[in-house]
Amino acid sequence: MKPSAVDAVIRGLKKAGVSIVCYLPDSLFKPLYPALDADPDIRTIRVTNEGEGAAICGGVFLSGKRAALVMENSGLRASVEPLARMGLGAGIPVVMLMSYRGEMGENNWWAIPHGITMEPVLNALRIPYRVVREEDEIERAITDAYDWSYASYYHSAVALGGSVVR
Amino acid sequence: MKRYDCMKALAARLKGELVILSLGASVDEWYNAAPHMREASLFQQQLGCVTPEAFGLAVGLPHRRIVSLDTDGGMMFNLGILATLGNEQPKNLFIVVWDNEMYQSIGGPPTHTAFGRVDIAAIARGAGIENAFTALTIEEFDEHCAKGLAAEVPYVVVAKVSGTVQPDIKRKHSDGREDKYIFVRHVEASEGITIMGPSEHN
Numbered sequence: 392m393k394p395s396a397v398d399a400v401i402r403g404l405k406k407a408g409v410s411i412v413c414y415l416p417d418s419l420f421k422p423l424y425p426a427l428d429a430d431p432d433i434r435t436i437r438v439t440n441e442g443e444g445a446a447i448c449g450g451v452f453l454s455g456k457r458a459a460l461v462m463e464n465s466g467l468r469a470s471v472e473p474l475a476r477m478g479l480g481a482g483i484p485v486v487m488l489m490s491y492r493g494e495m496g497e498n499n500w501w502a503i504p505h506g507i508t509m510e511p512v513l514n515a516l517r518i519p520y521r522v523v524r525e526e527d528e529i530e531r532a533i534t535d536a537y538d539w540s541y542a543s544y545y546h547s548a549v550a551l552g553g554s555v556v557r
Numbered sequence: 558m559k560r561y562d563c564m565k566a567l568a569a570r571l572k573g574e575l576v577i578l579s580l581g582a583s584v585d586e587w588y589n590a591a592p593h594m595r596e597a598s599l600f601q602q603q604l605g606c607v608t609p610e611a612f613g614l615a616v617g618l619p620h621r622r623i624v625s626l627d628t629d630g631g632m633m634f635n636l637g638i639l640a641t642l643g644n645e646q647p648k649n650l651f652i653v654v655w656d657n658e659m660y661q662s663i664g665g666p667p668t669h670t671a672f673g674r675v676d677i678a679a680i681a682r683g684a685g686i687e688n689a690f691t692a693l694t695i696e697e698f699d700e701h702c703a704k705g706l707a708a709e710v711p712y713v714v715v716a717k718v719s720g721t722v723q724p725d726i727k728r729k730h731s732d733g734r735e736d737k738y739i740f741v742r743h744v745e746a747s748e749g750i751t752i753m754g755p756s757e758h759n
Contacts, residue, residue, distance in 0.1 A: 455750040
């Protein structure tokens with residue numbers, strides 16, 4: 392991930408009003424995590440699994456502040472249970488920013504399941520998403536996700552793929 | 558020790574706090590035991606989400622005391638949150654774990670804590686939460702409530718309670734969506750903020 396893409400993500404998060412980020416690190420977003428940690432306007436919380444991060448983000452929503460759940464797309468599967476309970480049960484939204492592991496071009500066998508399951512899982516949960524492969528679309532995709540989630544009070548997701556992360 | 562008696566003792570200590578609670582029979586018990594906290598309590602049915610959500614709320618409202626009413630089944634579902642709290646050390650989060658050693662709402666099959674080996678307070682201490690205790694009597698529990706509500710570090714009390722449910726209590730009949738709105742409107746009013754505001758074009 393290029394420094395300019397990292398900057399675009401942080402710019403998008405700030406424009407959307409995000410002040411808290413929960414994350415479980417992955418390799419494609421590797422440069423993003425220290426940049427988030429170093430940003431004085433963003434409180435980062437490292438979690439043990441992405442489902443826990445989703446639930447923390449739900450709690451942040453209830454406080455009136457805005458959070459983001461940053462993760463590899465494999466974390467989506469770990470998050471399904473809390474996402475379903477909070478989103479479908481109560482209308483507590485979580486906005487997710489994921490690296491798109493396992494899309495066409497993937498050369499790691501272990502990452503293939505992440506690509507195969509990401510979109511069907513998002514669709515099963517009725518979560519709208521945008522796959523972004525161009526750096527100049529990152530900022531807008533993030534702010535659009537927050538606009539949608541704060542109109543619907545439901546989850547949304549942005550997956551960064553292609554040359555943005557490789 | 559009965560959970561309902563513990564709830565009554567805790568409720569008597571609460572005023573301006575915010576509470577997030579777990580699922581099952583404890584929901585109706587809290588609804589009856591703490592009527593003055595109805596709007597300040599988030600009634601959900603979210604196994605494994607309760608303490609993480611309470612922590613998120615505590616991060617967002619660092620000046621406000623947040624109480625998590627979790628359960629043995631709920632905490633065992635997601636033990637990782639204890640490690641996160643051990644590292645993050647929130648100053649305003651008090652966690653109660655109702656440990657009746659059973660999945661009560663489905664008829665009482667045992668949880669992992671029922672066999673005398675698994676100790677949630679010890680796990681919490683091992684995860685870096687220094688103040689994590691087990692209460693066996695109502696007096697012990699009440700004392701931990703006093704300390705936990707005043708602590709400047711995360712504080713966990715595991716209340717070993719019987720598997721009985723308080724008889725003849727009113728059932729709460731609102732769903733999680735309605736309960737969320739009641740809670741959010743209370744947070745908005747008490748904090749002077751807008752969480753779920755108007756659309757751009759109403």
